[in-house]
Amino acid sequence: MPDTNLITLSVDKDGKTYFALDSEPAKILMLEKVGAKYGISFTPQQKKRFGQMTSFGVPIQQLGSLLDRSKEEIKAVKQPGIPTDSTNNQIIDWVIQGRAANQQLFKKPVYIAIKGDNNADVPTVRKLIKYMQDKDINRFNLITDLEMKPKALVGN
Numbered sequence: 001m002p003d004t005n006l007i008t009l010s011v012d013k014d015g016k017t018y019f020a021l022d023s024e025p026a027k028i029l030m031l032e033k034v035g036a037k038y039g040i041s042f043t044p045q046q047k048k049r050f051g052q053m054t055s056f057g058v059p060i061q062q063l064g065s066l067l068d069r070s071k072e073e074i075k076a077v078k079q080p081g082i083p084t085d086s087t088n089n090q091i092i093d094w095v096i097q098g099r100a101a102n103q104q105l106f107k108k109p110v111y112i113a114i115k116g117d118n119n120a121d122v123p124t125v126r127k128l129i130k131y132m133q134d135k136d137i138n139r140f141n142l143i144t145d146l147e148m149k150p151k152a153l154v155g156n
Contacts, residue, residue: 001141007098007112008143009091009128010055015121016081017091017128020055021098021110027051029101034060034093042067049074057081060090084127092131099137112140120144 008020021027028051035042038060042050046067050056057079058066066074083090095112102110112132116125125142132140 011116013119015124018057024051026101033097115143117145
């Protein structure tokens with residue numbers, strides 16, 4: 001799995017979905033494109049802060065108020081997850097625009113990973129896969145955190 005040109009969709013045990021893209025310029029371009037779709041504009045300061053975020057998990061309608069906070073305040077906010085339901089499927093907009101922004105800026109395809117540990121909500125993961133396949137996005141990686149902690153060897 002590469003460290004660059006990577007979109008990561010993380011799913012937690014409550015079915016909340018979070019989005020990460022590794023490139024700051026691509027994140028800013030993506031933000032502008034998704035914002036335009038929903039009729040939301042962002043200030044230069046909000047765009048800069050968004051570009052510096054590792055990941056996020058709020059509906060686009062709440063993103064501006066989140067970005068108005070300090071980095072420390074953002075870390076403390078309990079983010080509700082990006083909507084993934086059939087009537088408000090914002091996550092696929094982020095994926096599509098993230099891919100387009102990366103291609104436009106770097107002329108390289110982006111890798112997509114769906115990440116969930118053993119507690120991740122499986123129906124949400126399945127839903128993400130279906131949404132991507134509905135948009136002809138059929139190449140992605142599933143990442144799990146199933147590493148076992150090393151156990152001390154017991155002598156005989």
